[in-house]
Amino acid sequence: MRSLHRTPSRDLVRDSSLVWLASGIVGISFGAISVAGGLPVWVPVVMSLVVYAGSAQFSAVGVLLAGGGPLAAAATGLLLNTRTAAFSLAVADILGRGRAARLAGAHLVTDETVAFALAQPDPARRRAAFWVSGIGLFVVWNVGVLAGALAGDTLGDTAAYGLDAAFPAVLVALVLPALREDARIRRCAMAGAALALAVTPAVPAGVPVLLALAGLFLYGRKEAAA
Amino acid sequence: MNSTVVLILALAVGTYAFRLVGPALHGRVELPARVQELSSAGAIVLLVALLATGALTEGGGFAGWARPGGVLVAGALAWRRAPFVVVVLGAATATAALRLAGAG
Numbered sequence: 001m002r003s004l005h006r007t008p009s010r011d012l013v014r015d016s017s018l019v020w021l022a023s024g025i026v027g028i029s030f031g032a033i034s035v036a037g038g039l040p041v042w043v044p045v046v047m048s049l050v051v052y053a054g055s056a057q058f059s060a061v062g063v064l065l066a067g068g069g070p071l072a073a074a075a076t077g078l079l080l081n082t083r084t085a086a087f088s089l090a091v092a093d094i095l096g097r098g099r100a101a102r103l104a105g106a107h108l109v110t111d112e113t114v115a116f117a118l119a120q121p122d123p124a125r126r127r128a129a130f131w132v133s134g135i136g137l138f139v140v141w142n143v144g145v146l147a148g149a150l151a152g153d154t155l156g157d158t159a160a161y162g163l164d165a166a167f168p169a170v171l172v173a174l175v176l177p178a179l180r181e182d183a184r185i186r187r188c189a190m191a192g193a194a195l196a197l198a199v200t201p202a203v204p205a206g207v208p209v210l211l212a213l214a215g216l217f218l219y220g221r222k223e224a225a226a
Numbered sequence: 227m228n229s230t231v232v233l234i235l236a237l238a239v240g241t242y243a244f245r246l247v248g249p250a251l252h253g254r255v256e257l258p259a260r261v262q263e264l265s266s267a268g269a270i271v272l273l274v275a276l277l278a279t280g281a282l283t284e285g286g287g288f289a290g291w292a293r294p295g296g297v298l299v300a301g302a303l304a305w306r307r308a309p310f311v312v313v314v315l316g317a318a319t320a321t322a323a324l325r326l327a328g329a330g
Contacts, residue, residue, distance in 0.1 A: 015310040022314070043230060050238035060237055070233035074240070081241045083272050088248030089257075090269035095249055102249035109245045115273050118266065162321030164289075165296030169317030171277035172297060176304045178270050185267050192271040193278035200283045212275030213268055 009128050016133040019112050020140040022166040023054070027144025030057060032152055037065040041149045048145040052107060052138065056080040059205055080206035086213070087114040094126045108134030112167075115174040188215040290330025296321030 027048070034044035039061065047057055056077035063073040088109050094117055095105035108130070117130035179186045192215025196208035203211075248265075251257065257265075281297040283289055300317035308316070 018311055018314050022318075039230075043234070047234050047237070050234065051241055053241055056237065056241065060233065064230070064233070070229040074233045074236040077237045078240045078244075081237075081244050083276075084241065085244040085247040086265065086268050086272055088245045089251070089265040090248070092248035092252035095252075097253065102252070103246075106245040106249045107242060109248075111273065111276055114269060118269060160322060160325060162292070162296055162318035162323075162325065165281070165293045165300070165317040165321035166314055168277045168281040168293070168297045169300035169314045171273050171280070172300045172317075173304045173310050173313040175270055175273050175277070176301070179274070185270050188267060189271045189274035193275045196275040196279050197282060200279055201286050205286070208279055209272055209275045212271055215271050215275075216264055216268055219264060219267055 009125075009132055012125075012129050012132045013136075016116065016129075016136050018166075019116070019133065019170055020136050022163060022170070023112070023137055024140040024144040025161075025163055026054060027141045028148035028151070030054070030061070031145040031148025031150070033058075033148075034061050034065075035149045035152050037061070039064070044145050044149045045142075048142050051077070052141065053077070053081050053084070053110065054141070055205075076205065079204060082206065083111075083209055084109050087111070090114060091117055091130060094123070094130050096127065105130070105134070108138055110134070110137060112170060113137055115171055119174040119177060184219055187218045191215040191218055292321045292324035292329040295324045295329065 030048070031044045035041055044057070044061065047060070051057055051060075059080055060073040060077035063076050064070065068076075088106060091105075091109060091114055095102050113130060113134040116133040117126045120126045120129045175189075179189060192212030195214060196212040199211055200208045277297070281289070281294050284293075296317040296319075299320040300313050303313045303316045
């Protein structure tokens with residue numbers, strides 16, 4: 001599909017594999033929680049394949065299991081996923097020209113893969129990073145969910161492994177270089193994050209992160225008209 | 227059962243539509259340089275907001291000290307340009323250790 005053989009991208013695989021491992025374990029717990037809550041095995045499995053968005057899946061199933069009804073579950077999940085529209089704009093030129101690449105690539109747009117791709121220094125590496133991370137994550141996530149759904153509630157308490165800190169840590173590692181070198185982005189990001197944290201107790205899940213985009217008002221005008 | 231199918235389909239179609247915004251516009255509409263610039267800055271802003279809320283909050287409330295503690299360790303390691311693997315494993319280890327020591 002691509003000339004990955006030119007650059008072995010071994011470090012891309014190495015760095016991605018850690019995200020895969022963590023996602024695989026989260027996928028297992030998603031499958032297990034869904035089935036333990038009373039849903040048939042196919043629900044988490046099919047949802048993971050066609051929705052493929054961890055946080056939205058957890059929320060949708062959470063609402064469903066809490067008796068909130070399918071409409072509320074879909075609304076919650078969609079609200080959480082609106083951010084993928086912004087992410088898809090940011091990676092649009094990374095996916096490649098072909099129709100198939102764009103249609104398939106769109107489905108692979110996730111927080112982790114976008115962060116991983118944008119953290120790379122040049123276009124070729126960005127593209128390789130997007131596809132390596134994206135395809136690997138898709139496979140691992142779905143295999144994890146299937147395994148968890150089949151195994152049921154036997155995993156125990158994943159919080160004991162500190163796994164919940166791994167995802168924010170991944171993002172820290174990936175965004176820190178951009179924050180470090182660009183004062184304008186730093187300003188927007190800090191203001192946006194502060195706003196998101198401030199409103200989190202008061203608004204539905206998914207909204208805080210969207211409101212963070214208001215931080216872009218601090219971006220300023222044409223300073224870098226390159 | 228049928229309503230679950232509708233839920234999954236609605237979520238899948240809606241999510242894919244969101245994801246298709248960028249690729250669908252790309253190459254068809256020439257986005258102004260300003261919009262392109264803002265969309266990559268916006269991605270970083272979103273990611274930082276995700277990491278801040280992910281590190282500090284859980285279900286609308288405070289997540290406890292162990293997780294932000296681990297993320298802080300990650301920040302320190304990343305600042306010192308530690309390898310990616312070290313940053314992520316350092317965070318998980320610190321959080322697990324803090325929990326073992328009794329922090330929430």
